[in-house]
Amino acid sequence: MTRILALGSRSRLLRKAHALGLELVHVQKPSLADPAAARYCSEVLLFDFQDLALATDLVTALHRHRPFDRIVSQAEIGQIPAAHLTDVLGLPGNGLSVVETLHDKWRLRQLLNARGIGPVAAEVVTAPEPVLAFLERHGDAVIKPLTGSGSLGVRMVADAAGALAAWAWAQESGLDRLLVEERLRGPEFSVESFSSEGRHEIVAITGKHTGGGVVELGHVVPAPLGEEQARSITALTEAALDAAGLTVGPAHTEVILTEQGPRIVEAHARRGGDSIPELVELVYGVDLESLAYAVATGPIPSTQASPPAGAAAIRFLVAEPGEVVEISGVEAAERIPGVVRVRLDVAVGDLVHELAWSDDRCGEVLVTAPDAAAAVALAAAVADTVVIRTRPVTSPTRRTLRAILNAADEILDPLARLRRPTPPAPPAPPADEVV
Template identity: 55%
Template sequence: MSATRILVLGGKAGIVRKAAALGFAVVHVQKPSAFDPAVVPHCAQLLLLDYQDVPTVTAVVRALHERQPVARVFTQTEAAQAVAGHLTDTLGLPGNGARTTRLLHDKPALRALLNAEGIGPVPTLTNPGREELRAFVRTHGAAVLKPTMGSGSLGVRKIRSVDEVDPAWAWREEFGLDEFMVEQLLLGEELSVETFSAGGRHRVVAVTGKDTGGGVVELGHVVPAAITEEETAAVRSLVTAVLDAVGLVDGPAHTELILTADGPRVVEAHSRRGGDRINDLVRLVHGIDLEEATYRLAAEADPLPGEHPAEGAAAIRFLVAEPGVVTAVTGIEAAEAAEGVTQVDVQVDAGDTVHELRWSEDRCGHVLVRAADAATAERLARQAAGLIRISTEPAAAEDDPATLGDLLAEVDEVLDPFAAARTA
């Protein structure tokens, strides 16, 4: 009996290896710029083409499906979510279709739906003028300005008072953020909710606590979040309502929210497992791998039956450094030997350039720990990360600061592949 064929868009070699290890024949579509030879042994077929080139990937995948059908279309990366939904509909396959994946990728569309349904309403404007923005901040006290699509805190800026409107507007223009939205700045504890759905039934797997240090880029996570039973119930109710509203059918979802004084409010949501190694935290604490469970939807009606209660806690702390050229990295061995540490990953070395913390890609690595409870896990992660010192010296000043387009070009992505298709 031949193995079930599945289509996997994007992702690193480890993601594809998991699918192959489960016995699936993987048809992997990857951008040439992201090709890793390590993926080859895990692929039944490898297509090196830009999966964000919607007309091309649609034509190629449709032709392949006619000759050798695939059972499902999967992706574990944000850049391919909307394309995966489009292909699911195009091929007539089960799973989350274009409407759902688009709503969870298009932030103004999601906010408009939630506000219309009365699901944790949040004041918002899309592409306001400067004076509209000023009036919005004056009315609501503070705001957050961000792109209409994207992830990793790319292009996100807080506006805490009317006095900050003009500097924020100048930054937006300089950064090249043409399609943007503003929302009331939500105050409270930041969380994300990791769920898994099967046949339209949603199961909350874990609630993740977050630390941004008062900024917009996440500096740490912990599973489980230290919140009360009452708060957990409110969070579960809100997230379930959100997933029902967008029509999520199957697979993981990662919903970011803030526990405000008026109850939980959604920041954004995605039809994928959480990034930032949250899947590792969930696996350590709850004993399940959401990436593997996603692929198993191609063979099982419900890959995660029953309950998966937390056993202990796990935390991750991201490494940051002063902007400049790295001169030395020390303390790695000490961090690896520290209490509770299960993984240390330092992604910079002498000669590399560290940028100011513009988005998640500017972090320098991480330390991951496991402990008996959330407070201990967070403390040990901070301590272990503090053992690693990344020394830098000032770099030559850049003539022109990086724009949104520059940063996206570095990772070979566009925010809206369908807009690119319409203008091609």
């Protein structure tokens, strides 16, 4: 039986792996433990797998006792640990150099620019003054941490006030470097792909709705694109994944279609979040989450997209910051034809935070329809049916980066702890000193 080490997986993902006949050893952080995981696993271990030194010692010992065939993580926080352990144990899969290239936005941008793959002006800054100089040369910019997902810490900047505010946020968050890039203008998409033996197959292109901000408010599969636009986005994505060295597994590549052509925003060696895999499966019948585990059992049959069976869209629920005092319209929304799911992530009495990253959204609606335009319209109408009423509060509604990461029990760069020099041992006491 193929033996898999799964890092940071949710129970519903473990259920998919179990259905494939895999033996699962699951590692999860204690704060994120789910008792249901034990139903699908031969072992469940609770420790901080982002502590790479600890993870290396424990997983190496487990592997020595009963070897693993592959290490898999479908969680953003598990990407670096899984790649690191893959290298340490000499297992097949994407190694650390590949995953780190995709995880580190500056490293990926440098690679793409050096190869001439959709060049984008960018630099790393350590003070607000270089941001102002960048604005003078390139106009409006986007400032972001070098790592992270879910639009965490991403800001659009057009003037000195914005640059100073972004830098103040960085200092408050304990960051000493930020990535500044020229602002790309145009419709946004993501490419959902699966790679096997270095061959990339595009499963779907997803259309995105941000409402003019940085946080994604909706997705639709398939994206409303012409054939030539789809070909250009596909070619750019394949070139980027080739450059990064990705050889196996799912990838989620975000793209903006500018007047100069498509440009990469970022890419990840995992499936997309925000229920995008569910949209893909509804439309194309391809389960990217199961495939991420199935690759451990041998070559994967072609995942090349077949003609879409209609369209599927998701729209996220948002509300004014403050305390939730009333929620209405949920049952009415659920009765609308075409609705697959209405999910609320807040309840009366909860605090709605200012919309700064994906986890500040209040829920979602997922629908199907005959085509993309109809799906987008239906999702928007269903979302409007759900009303979340709040009242203002005196406490701050915008969370700090530290508060967000603490709530998620996450660190942005687990490699930093691994690479940190070990402090020297204190000198031994004199032989006659009592300790």
